[in-house]
Amino acid sequence: MGEPKEPGPIMRFIQDYRMKMLIPELLVVFGVWYMQPDSITFGPQGNVYSFLGPLGLICQPLYFVPSGIMLLITTFTLHGIYPLDNYHEGKIPEIPKGAVIMIIISFFFLPVLVTMQMIGYFMTEATEYISRNPFWERVESLGDLLFYAGPMFFVGLQWWLLIPVFFLSQGVDGIHKIAHHETSNEKIAALFYFLWPVSIPFFFDPVEILAMAAVSIPAFAFYTYIRPYYTYVTAVHTLTFALLVLVTIPLAPYLPLMNLWFPGYIPPHVPPKMWSW
Numbered sequence: 001m002g003e004p005k006e007p008g009p010i011m012r013f014i015q016d017y018r019m020k021m022l023i024p025e026l027l028v029v030f031g032v033w034y035m036q037p038d039s040i041t042f043g044p045q046g047n048v049y050s051f052l053g054p055l056g057l058i059c060q061p062l063y064f065v066p067s068g069i070m071l072l073i074t075t076f077t078l079h080g081i082y083p084l085d086n087y088h089e090g091k092i093p094e095i096p097k098g099a100v101i102m103i104i105i106s107f108f109f110l111p112v113l114v115t116m117q118m119i120g121y122f123m124t125e126a127t128e129y130i131s132r133n134p135f136w137e138r139v140e141s142l143g144d145l146l147f148y149a150g151p152m153f154f155v156g157l158q159w160w161l162l163i164p165v166f167f168l169s170q171g172v173d174g175i176h177k178i179a180h181h182e183t184s185n186e187k188i189a190a191l192f193y194f195l196w197p198v199s200i201p202f203f204f205d206p207v208e209i210l211a212m213a214a215v216s217i218p219a220f221a222f223y224t225y226i227r228p229y230y231t232y233v234t235a236v237h238t239l240t241f242a243l244l245v246l247v248t249i250p251l252a253p254y255l256p257l258m259n260l261w262f263p264g265y266i267p268p269h270v271p272p273k274m275w276s277w
Contacts, residue, residue, distance in 0.1 A: 016086070017079040017099070020226055023219055025075045028149060032071060032156040037271045039068035039155060048157055059112045059154075070109045071155050078106040078114060081121060113154040120146025134188045137177065138170060141192075145169035160266050164196075164203040171196030172237075179233045197240050203266060206252040213241040 007015065014020070033040050039048050046066035049056035056063055060070055080102030086092045106114045123143025127136045149165045152158055174189035176182075183189045200209060220234035248255065258265045 016083050016096075018082040019079060020223075021079070022075065023223065024148060027215065027219070028151050029068070029072055029075055032151050033068050034271065035152075035156045035158050035269045036068070039071075040066050042066055048155060060110055061108060067155050071113075071151050074106050074109050074114065077102040077109070078117065080106070081118075110155075113150055116154065117147045117150045120144065120148075120150065132182075132184050134185045137174075137183060137185075137189070138192075141170045141173035142166070144173050158269060160203070164199050167192070167196035167199040175233055175236060179230070193236075197244050200244055201247065201251055201255055202257045205255050205270070206248050207270075209244055209248045209255070213245050216241055 006012075036048060038046055040046065042065075046068070047056065047060060047063050048067045049059040050063065052059065060067060062070065080096075080099035083092065083096040083099040084103070087095050120143040124140050124147065126143075127140040130136055145162075145165055145168075149161070149169065152161050152165065171193035174183065175193045178186050178189050178193075200212075204212070217238050220237050224231045224234045251257075254260050256266055
């Protein structure tokens, strides 16, 4: 048999910059537009930081460009962090200049958001350097929240999502650690995974939960295709969402439960229909 064929430049770029991770990131981008639809429109009204006046330049220097467009671009450019990560871990001998340029561009477009995302990235790395124990593993998962879901808070301006996304980041990161035998305590990791589906009915209405299942299950299938060794993890996620749908049906009139007990806790965030039949 001959030597294995080397990937072409396009596939090498996709691999080195981990562009497969765009799946969850683009879901977050479109989630921001769903919750803040005017962030995609052109003009000052499309910039969610315009209410800050000149201080808004700290959050987004190109204030005349819609925040949602900036977020979409930054989703790609911030992938420069992955080759740098490979360099710091000794996997590649030199720092890729293209990766540095991509990160600089990310900071220029959305400096405050990217700063918080970078803090989240270093939080995910801290566990490897400090200690792998239940506490630091939770810190690591919290870093995932800032890195991946940060746009929900800093561009979508939906601060109530901090609580459900906290449980989501803890749970999903925990079950990945179980699958890779990287957790110091599987029982604690499994407990946090259990907490995130339990938290969903408290914060989301039936349509949103059904949409989560409709979008996530095909995404899990695709992820299983490109990374077969994650089949166990994606199977558990798929089962969890299926159970969530079954629970949502009888609870539908009462969701989200937080507004049932604390009226107005979750502000209106569903945009009006674009058309009616």
